[in-house]
Amino acid sequence: MTTEPRQTxxxxxxxxxxxxxxxxxxxxxARGLSTMLGRPxxxxxxxxxxxxxxxxxxxxxxxxxxxxGIYLLVTGDLGGHVMxxxxxxxxxxxxxxxxxxxxxxxxxxxxxERSALGEVGNVSTSLFLNAIADATGMVLRPSPPAVLVDMVxxxxxxxxxxAGAISDDILLLEAEFLxxxxxxxxxxxxxxxxxxxxxx
Amino acid sequence: MAxxxxxxxxxxxxxxxxxxxxxxAGLGQxxxxxxxxxxxxxxxxxxxxxxxxxxxxxxxxxxLHALLPQHRYGEKNLAKFVDSGIPQLVLEMExxxxxxxxxxxxxxxxxxxxxxxxxxxxxxxxxxxxxxxRQVMAREGLTPRAVETGGTSGRTVKVAVRDGAVIVRTLGxxxxxx
Numbered sequence: 001m002t003t004e005p006r007q008t009x010x011x012x013x014x015x016x017x018x019x020x021x022x023x024x025x026x027x028x029x030a031r032g033l034s035t036m037l038g039r040p041x042x043x044x045x046x047x048x049x050x051x052x053x054x055x056x057x058x059x060x061x062x063x064x065x066x067x068x069g070i071y072l073l074v075t076g077d078l079g080g081h082v083m084x085x086x087x088x089x090x091x092x093x094x095x096x097x098x099x100x101x102x103x104x105x106x107x108x109x110x111x112x113e114r115s116a117l118g119e120v121g122n123v124s125t126s127l128f129l130n131a132i133a134d135a136t137g138m139v140l141r142p143s144p145p146a147v148l149v150d151m152v153x154x155x156x157x158x159x160x161x162x163a164g165a166i167s168d169d170i171l172l173l174e175a176e177f178l179x180x181x182x183x184x185x186x187x188x189x190x191x192x193x194x195x196x197x198x199x200x
Numbered sequence: 201m202a203x204x205x206x207x208x209x210x211x212x213x214x215x216x217x218x219x220x221x222x223x224x225a226g227l228g229q230x231x232x233x234x235x236x237x238x239x240x241x242x243x244x245x246x247x248x249x250x251x252x253x254x255x256x257x258x259x260x261x262x263x264l265h266a267l268l269p270q271h272r273y274g275e276k277n278l279a280k281f282v283d284s285g286i287p288q289l290v291l292e293m294e295x296x297x298x299x300x301x302x303x304x305x306x307x308x309x310x311x312x313x314x315x316x317x318x319x320x321x322x323x324x325x326x327x328x329x330x331x332x333x334r335q336v337m338a339r340e341g342l343t344p345r346a347v348e349t350g351g352t353s354g355r356t357v358k359v360a361v362r363d364g365a366v367i368v369r370t371l372g373x374x375x376x377x378x
Contacts, residue, residue, distance in 0.1 A: 053227045053228060053267070053280075054226035054227040054228060054229065056227075057243075057244065062243070063226075063243035063244035063356075064243040064244050064356055066371055071314060146314055146315070148313060148314070149371075150244075150246070150313070150353060150354040150371055151243065151244035151246075151354040151356065151371060152244055153243050153244020153245065153246060153248075153354060153356075154244045154245060154246030154247075154311065154313060154353070154354020154355070155244075155246065155313070155354070156246075157244075157245075157246030157247045157248055157267075157313055157325075157354075158246070158247070158313050158314050160227065160267065161247055161248075161267055161268060161325045164227070164228070164267045164268060164280065165268055165272065168228070168277060168280070
């Protein structure tokens with residue numbers, strides 16, 4: 001990889017600016033999720049890194065791990081893909097909180113459960129984007145959420161195929177939402193669309 | 201002379217008896233093997249396409265895990281694309297001892313993972329991948345024995361080098377042999 005000089009703004013590199021913006025967004029989203037779920041939801045500090053395409057799935061337990069992906073497309077001044085991804089067991093715990101049922105009560109992912117997961121994606125992504133939009137004046141619009149229950153490898157094909165058209169690495173903004181007592185670990189990924197959009 | 205013989209001896213020790221060794225073809229990778237104990241796997245194919253080849257006489261198996269239909273100018277990794285990956289798979293299998301006309305072919309994957317309301321066809325990469333596989337294989341004169349593409353679920357595909365058995369797995373369903 002070449003070490004060309006990075007664009008800078010007021011002495012900070014573009015990565016740092018993006019990470020700080022994402023941290024603002026994550027804080028806002030974690031606050032909103034805490035209110036929605038009635039439990040304290042923590043967040044990790046977002047990291048921006050280049051990840052080789054074939055290594056993305058290992059971030060969430062490998063390509064054959066059964067998981068839930070909540071996908072939103074972001075359009076506007078900064079385009080990108082947002083994917084919330086979590087193992088099935090964590091998705092069921094999350095649903096217990098959203099649906100206000102006793103822990104362990106949710107066992108299946110039916111229409112209601114999928115719709116509730118979509119709403120979690122909707123709320124957290126909107127709050128994430130709102131904070132960034134407020135701080136920067138950018139216009140950012142999320143699409144309605146799509147909920148996928150499948151193998152991790154198959155779920156991430158959506159974001160990987162789009163980034164893979166341009167390079168062998170994916171520019172991945174990663175953060176995590178953490179529930180109380182490690183009862184929940186939900187990955188929040190954003191893949192900014194860099195450069196010209198690929199023709200359809 | 202004994203010093204020379206010793207490492208050779210170590211190398212010829214048989215592998216742990218009958219134990220399967222799994223070799224995975226990651227995104228944009230080709231794996232080829234003629235080791236009977238090996239099983240080649242492509243995990244979690246969503247819109248990606250997996251192309252399996254097996255030469256039953258020479259017991260050579262090959263597996264391509266391609267991400268996108270069409271090769272883009274300047275791309276070095278041929279295995280990332282269906283159209284450049286299939287000829288590359290054939291080439292690597294031939295280098296591995298397979299005879300092209302004996303190879304049995306299978307195509308798996310190409311699901312439509314996402315149906316967003318109002319989304320353009322940009323997202324149906326799965327269908328584009330399977331269609332490209334069909335076209336390229338027809339052009340190359342390769343006739344697949346079985347094709348399992350489309351749908352909306354991810355798949356894992358395995359091929360055993362020992363006997364060429366091709367197994368497909370989908371979440372919530374039993375493994376099945378193609």
